[in-house]
Every structure is written in structure tokens, then in C-alpha cells.
Amino acid sequence: MRNKKGQFIKGSTGRFPSLETRKKLSLAAKRTMNGFKKGHKIFLGHHHTDENKAKIAVAHRGGKSYNWKGDDVKYMGLHNWLRRNLGNPKQCEQCGLTGRVVKGRWNIDWAKVEGKPYERKRENFLGLCRRCHKIYDSVSPIPA
Numbered sequence: 293m294r295n296k297k298g299q300f301i302k303g304s305t306g307r308f309p310s311l312e313t314r315k316k317l318s319l320a321a322k323r324t325m326n327g328f329k330k331g332h333k334i335f336l337g338h339h340h341t342d343e344n345k346a347k348i349a350v351a352h353r354g355g356k357s358y359n360w361k362g363d364d365v366k367y368m369g370l371h372n373w374l375r376r377n378l379g380n381p382k383q384c385e386q387c388g389l390t391g392r393v394v395k396g397r398w399n400i401d402w403a404k405v406e407g408k409p410y411e412r413k414r415e416n417f418l419g420l421c422r423r424c425h426k427i428y429d430s431v432s433p434i435p436a
């Protein structure tokens with residue numbers, strides 16, 4: 293109810309819409325708002341979404357490849373360091389196989405000792421032939 297000045301009279305509910313009407317109104321209002329947003333930003337929104345998607349994809353790929361490269365470089369750097377400083381392992385420390393070039397490649401690898409960090413220390417590595425390396429890697433738990 294309104295008084296003569298058009299003000300709402302406190303406590304009056306007579307003129308207020310029913311709960312059902314209010315629900316409908318608020319839904320309609322939400323739709324209108326969404327419509328407004330979409331209507332005004334549809335191109336921009338799409339553009340941004342695609343751009344963001346692309347950015348995310350690139351960042352994801354970049355991050356992934358960075359990590360992969362990072363790990364690989366670290367790993368390769370370490371192995372290069374081992375070869376440079378210690379040479380190729382003379383023999384397999386597991387089965388005693390003598391190191392030699394097989395198919396153009398030295399047949400004994402430096403394997404990181406399980407539980408040891410990737411540090412440039414001789415004691416962190418074991419000279420293992422391909423076969424023992426495979427066995428060693430398969431029996432040792434995958435490092436976290």
C-alpha cells in the first residue's frame with residue numbers, strides 16, 4: 293500500500309508481488325543481465341576465451357616441455373659430467389660385465405643409485421650394463 297505521497301506504507305504487504313512472482317521476476321532479471329552481458333561482450337568474450345585457451349595451451353605445453361627439457365637437461369648434463377669426469381664405467385658393478393662399445397655405444401651406463409640425489413658425485417652412481425640397468429630400474433621404486 294502507498295500513502296497519498298506515493299510512499300510505501302511500512303508493514304504493508306498488499307502491493308508486494310507474491311513469492312512466485314518475485315521468483316519469476318528475479319529469473320527474468322538474471323536472464324536479462326546475462327543477455328546484457330552476452331549481448332555487449334559476445335565478441336570480446338569469445339575473443340578472450342579463445343585467446344585465453346590458446347595462452348593456457350601454450351603455457352601448458354611450455355610448462356610441460358620446460359619440465360621435460362629441464363629434467364632431461366639435468367639428466368643429460370649429469371651423465372655428460374659423469375662421462376667427462378669418470379669416463380665410461382669400466383665394468384658392470386652388478387654382474388661384472390666388462391665395458392665395451394656395442395653398436396657404436398658404450399654398453400655400461402651410469403645409473404643413479406636408488407635413494408641418492410642427482411648430485412655430481414661418483415658415489416651416487418653405479419656402472420651398470422644395459423641388462424642390469426633395466427633390472428635395477430624395474431626393481432627400484434619410481435622416485436617421487
Ligand SMILES: [Zn+2]
Pocket residue numbers: 384385386387388389420421422423424425
Ligand atoms: Zn650387468
